[in-house]
Amino acid sequence: MTLGQLKVFVLVARLGSVRAAAAALDVSEPAVSQALAALRNHLGDPLISRAGSTMELTAAGQRVVGLASQIVNLASEAEEVVRRSNGAPDLLRVVTTSTLAHAVVPSLLEAFGSRQLSVEATLGTADTHEMEALVSERLTDVALGPRLGGELDSEPIMRYRLTALRAASGHDSETWLVDPTVADSMSDASRVLQRLGVPEHRVRVFPNQAAACAAAAAGEGTVLAVEHLAVSQIQRGVLVPVPLPGLPFDALWYVTTLAPDRRTVAATRFRRFLSTPDAMHAMHRADGGVPASRFKPPVYVTIWS
Amino acid sequence: MTLGQLKVFVLVARLGSVRAAAAALDVSEPAVSQALAALRNHLGDPLISRAGSTMELTAAGQRVVGLASQIVNLASEAEEVVRRSNGAPDLLRVVTTSTLAHAVVPSLLEAFGSRQLSVEATLGTADTHEMEALVSERLTDVALGPRLGGELDSEPIMRYRLTALRAASGHDSETWLVDPTVADSMSDASRVLQRLGVPEHRVRVFPNQAAACAAAAAGEGTVLAVEHLAVSQIQRGVLVPVPLPGLPFDALWYVTTLAPDRRTVAATRFRRFLSTPDAMHAMHRADGGVPASRFKPPVYVTIWS
DNA sequence: CGGTCTCCTAAGCGAAGCGTTAAGCAGGGC
């Protein structure tokens, strides 16, 4: 399986014919056919076949074409990125939990970027286990979230409090509304649910805490929330704390990097920044709204094993 | 640039030495060194170099390693997927706008899946322009959102209303709080802002409408929201409509597929499903919370040009 | 200064990738 074969496959799938793909690539038709044959042979599936005047993706073909398209895209992005990165700003790669990624880290990076000239930040999400691998293998510069073990250098940056909240007039007291961080079984939120013995079918996962809180405010259940991120709803009485054993639960967010002599310059500067009042303010402000011009879709980092 | 070279590079970056990577791959050390040299030569950047006892990524290397890791991952996922997809359920690939992706489509797919045995759905986001390409090029089966042109078959599925909402006691009337759909300049939301002449620095983008509504409820500005998705906040008086020229704005969501004779079986069944009361109910319920066991991170589809 | 560790280069070789031309083969239209 080569990048060229994947590119050919995507193009055939898009254009609906070998002939058209060959024309688009300005090569002979057998060249395309052969690349396709090699890929089919390698994967052990026809992927795409003629059906009358058009071509039809097989079940496997439908699944592969999306992946292949992403691969080809990323490959050209890699070439692009190298071309642009002479004299480019320093790069700070951050991974964090889902909760922090939506609500806290964007404003933190915004603040860091505005005081550090020429720093470019990328943000991804990962679970605790992935974070350890990503940091130790130098695939990311900084992890924010739970304390990490190994030879990594973790330091607490902020105290926070997990609370159960519910609408003042809420009906459904069985359903738990949470954000995707609970998918990480090592996270504080996940442990709280485990300790309460909440069964999985009683848990509804929302894309982020704000959505979960909105559903809780509408009386759809109990949200497990970071208190200071829901402070405005609590103050306005929209949500009220629910007393439960072990809740509220106080915990810490940590910053983790490699040991001082092994970390990048940007990581060191970022750690220093985290202890400033500006950083504290950004984390408490924590609204997740960024100016339109800075908005970019999130980058999803995955690790390869 | 080959997949093998990228794999070697990622491994060297992770393990911090050519020697270790060679051992891990069970090949000779020059084999690794040579693959790395080929990649360096192709990209025109050293990517990674020795710095004393360890190795150090260059600026370009830092950027490339993440992409390379994803590429290698996706490639093995592609092989995986083919292996598993004999006798696998039908695949329904859906793209939609950010608004719908978070709040409406998950419950819709949930409902569809529970009545259609053996359908597997994937969900991605794209802007209007990308949607047209994705559907016509058969990279996706169904698009939900704006009406699409070309030879595509668009049909309205639901009326909705864009409204400006604000906290009853809100202070900031200059700032607009929106979800990422406004990044698509062809979207209804984006046009509304254009027509109102809102400058970009007055717009704050949130990851989804729920977060934007929460910020509006806290008095941070005016949210441009889909009315029935904020209905509970309106009923409770947390948010109140703001009368503005051209608002509220009534619009339609459409479903788009290829022409009837060219679309997949799953796409046809899904279109039929959309006209059922179950589907209507799912769209109005529209909470975005899915049971934990069904939760998966979103799949981001990108198109290749 | 000579060992040792690590990375790079050189040279060689088999296997694939990637392209060509020429020919075979299914299906639709008349």
Added chain:
DNA sequence: GCCCTGCTTAACGCTTCGCTTAGGAGACCG
């Protein structure tokens, strides 16, 4: 039936990949 269109196969050649062994260059240490 015949031709035309469009995908595949066959045969061939050039280039690149990917691996080996052998040897050289640079840093570190005693």
